[in-house]
Amino acid sequence: MKEILKKFLTVFLIAGFASLLAGIYGILHDQITYSISPEYYTRFKFIQFNLNEEYYSIREKVAIVGFSATWWFGLFLGLILGIFGLRHKDWKAMFKTSVFSIFITILITLIIGIIGFLYGNFVLSNQPKSEFANWFIPHDLIDFKSFIAVGSMHNFSYIGGIIGLIFGIVYSYKKASITAR
Numbered sequence: 687m688k689e690i691l692k693k694f695l696t697v698f699l700i701a702g703f704a705s706l707l708a709g710i711y712g713i714l715h716d717q718i719t720y721s722i723s724p725e726y727y728t729r730f731k732f733i734q735f736n737l738n739e740e741y742y743s744i745r746e747k748v749a750i751v752g753f754s755a756t757w758w759f760g761l762f763l764g765l766i767l768g769i770f771g772l773r774h775k776d777w778k779a780m781f782k783t784s785v786f787s788i789f790i791t792i793l794i795t796l797i798i799g800i801i802g803f804l805y806g807n808f809v810l811s812n813q814p815k816s817e818f819a820n821w822f823i824p825h826d827l828i829d830f831k832s833f834i835a836v837g838s839m840h841n842f843s844y845i846g847g848i849i850g851l852i853f854g855i856v857y858s859y860k861k862a863s864i865t866a867r
Contacts, residue, residue, distance in 0.1 A: 689776060689777065692776075692777040693771075693772055693774075693776075693777045693780055694772075695777075696768065696771070696777040696780050696781050696784075697765065697768035697769060697771070697772070698768070699768075699781065700764045700765075700767060700768035700771065700780075700781065700784045700785070700788075701761050701764035701765045701768055702761075702764070703764060703785065703788065704760040704761065704763050704764025704767065704788050705757045705758070705760040705761040705764055706757070706760070707760055707788060707792065708756040708757055708759050708760020708761075708763065708792075709752075709753040709756055709757035709760060710753075711756060711760075711792060711795070712751075712752035712753050712754075712755050712756030712757070713748075713749045713752040713753050714752070715752055715756075715799070715843065716731075716748050716749070716751055716752030716755070717745065717748055717749070717752065719836045719839060719840070720744075720745070720748045722803075722832050722835065722836050723829060723832035723833050723835065723836040724744075725824070725827055725828060725829060725832070725833050726832070726833050726836040726837060727744075727747070727748055727751065728744075729824045729827065729833075730822060730824070730833075731751045732747055732751070735750065735751050735754055735755075737750060737751065759844070759847055763788070763791055763847065763850075763851050763854075764784075764788065766851060766855070767784045767787045767788060767791075767851070767854050767855065767858060768780075768784055770784075770855050770858050770859065771783060771784040771787075771858055771862075773858070773859065773862040774858075774861070774862045774865065775862075775865055779861075779862075779865060783857070783858050783861045783862070784858060786857065787854030787855070787857050787858045788854065790850060790853050790854045790857055791847065791850030791851050791853070791854045792850065793850070794846055794849055794850030794853055795843055795846035795847045795849075795850045796846070797846065798842050798843065798845060798846025798849060798850075799839050799840075799842050799843035799846055800839070801842060802838045802839040802840075802841060802842020802843060802845075802846075803835050803836070803838060803839035803842075805838055805842070806834050806835035806836070806837065806838025806839060806842075807831065807832075807834075807835035807838075810834050810835070810838050811830065811831040811832075811834040811835055812831075815830070818834070821834075821837065
């Protein structure tokens with residue numbers, strides 16, 4: 687009974703850890719993408735996150751956006767990976783495997799985000815502006831190409847998070863199956 691309680695508490699530890707890592711990932715991700723397209727933030731994200739006041743510096747606002755846009759996704763991923771981790775023989779194996787699964791998820795998210803940036807920069811941004819009727823695009827952008835590339839990277843990153851989660855689950859499942867033998 688004690689091991690079961692430890693495992694359930696470990697689910698919440700994993701979820702909290704994943705949430706924190708996702709928030710940090712979001713901060714770093716957005717600091718980089720701000721450098722590529724400041725307009726994506728000043729003309730879109732700061733408005734979306736209601737960060738128009740002058741109290742924060744630009745980079746602080748970018749960090750707030752990055753953390754706010756990703757911590758909840760990490761919580762979601764961590765809960766799922768933690769629940770799948772319940773299959774492991776004890777809470778220590780569960781924690782170790784789940785943390786590795788989180789890093790698998792982050793790596794895949796990063797790779798797919800980069801693919802999204804490349805796709806946005808070399809394919810999407812060369813499409814006519816009429817192709818972006820479903821996107822929020824300010825009418826008087828100075829750097830349309832960078833805005834689209836960063837938007838594409840953001841969208842692909844969420845897809846990467848889901849794909850990474852699937853790989854993380856598979857890793858955890860296989861690791862539990864191997865140790866159960």
